Amino acid sequence: MLVSSLSKVSVIITTYNVEKYILFALDSVLRQSYKNIEIIIVDDCSSDNTKNILENIGDSRIKIYFNENNKGPSYSRNKGIEKATGKYVAILDSDDWWEDSRLEKCIEAIEKSNVNVICDDINFIIDGEVNPYSTLFNSKELKIIKPTSIPINLFINKDLGLLKPILNRDFIIKNNIKYAEEVKYGEDFLFLLEVLRHGEVLLIPKGYYNYREREGSLVRNSKILFEGLINSTTNYLNNESDTIPLEVQVLLKSRLERHRNLLTWVLFKEDIKRFKLLSVLKRIITKPKFSLFLIGFLYSKLKVTGK
Structure with a gap:
């Protein structure tokens, strides 16, 4: 990597109450085979020991900023991007970590392909375990066997907001692409949607990004996740309707309907487990196919009781 190494x-890392994970995440960046890096950490008023850990880090490659008030991850990422001086910006969540060759492989691919944004696959790993149980591409039934540009319709239909991009900083500054600071859930999806509206995003087959699934994470809390995604998509459609192409609006509305159906399904299962019979009956009336799940649930309970 003679040219790319220049x-x-x-690397932008935002932190909030991650005393257990931040040093592991940071170490994965410092171990990169690609050495021309700066690390920008923005702490969002952590109330645990995260701030003390950060204050005791002594490394000239690491710049640390502390928000005066809790602003949320979008504000902190935007702040990190503003402070960045690199040609490229890479986002790392503070409880995740990278394989040692991630930057080398991604920067080599982005400069070889002459694109502004690149994303690799993501390995899903449950907290405390070592091996991934799946990857993002597998979970979305995406077969990427070579560097491939992703069209905006596939991005929306496959709901690929979990992708962790490496971006040309001049590209996002020139197009005024920022994380939506008013959005609490789904800001990654909206950010990448704006990226795709202005340029090309390249996917590479292998995953060098490790996503830690821990108790309380959005991936494991479907109700909060779908409620947040529904709100953020609805607000985006309402606020940006004059600028969003019609075909994109149609795709987003279809995605919105899928999330509403999934939320209804999640709530239905919760009602069954809590024996809220009236709510269960109301949902079956509107969604008759839910009755099959209820029958299966009751059968499993009777089977256990029979033992």
Whole structure:
């Protein structure tokens, strides 16, 4: 990597109450085979020991900023991007970590392909375990066997907001692409949607990003996740309707309907487990196919009782 090694990468890490994970995440960046990096950490008023851990880090490659008030991850990421001086910006969540060759492989691919944004696959790993149980591409039934540009319709239909991009900083500054600071859930999806509306995103087959699924994470709390995604998509459609192409609006509305159906399904299962019979009956009336799940649930209970 003779040419690519000349391009500095600014790694943006936002932190909030991650005392258990931040040093592991940070170490995965410092171990990168690609050495021309700066690390920008923005702490969002952590109330645990995260701030003390950060204050005791002594490394000239690491710049640390502390928000005066809790602003949320979008504000903190935007702040990190503003402070960045690298040609490229890479986002790392503070409880996740990278394989040692991630930057080398991704920067080599982005400069070889002459695109502004690149994403690799993501390995899903349950907290405390070592091996992934799946990947993002597998879970979305995406077969990427070579570097491939992703069209905006596939991005929306497959709901690929979990992708962790490496971006040309000039590209996002020039197009005024920022994380939506008013959005609590789904800000990654909306950010990448804006990226795709302005340019090309390249996917590479292998995953060098490790996503830690821990108790309380959005991936494991479907109700909060779908409620947040429904709100953020609804607000985006309402606020940006004059600028969003019609075909994109149609795709987003279809995605919105899928999330509403999934939320209804999640709530239905919760009602059954809590024996809220009236709510269960009301949902079956509107969604008759839910009765099959109820029959299966009751059968499993009777089977256990019979033993």
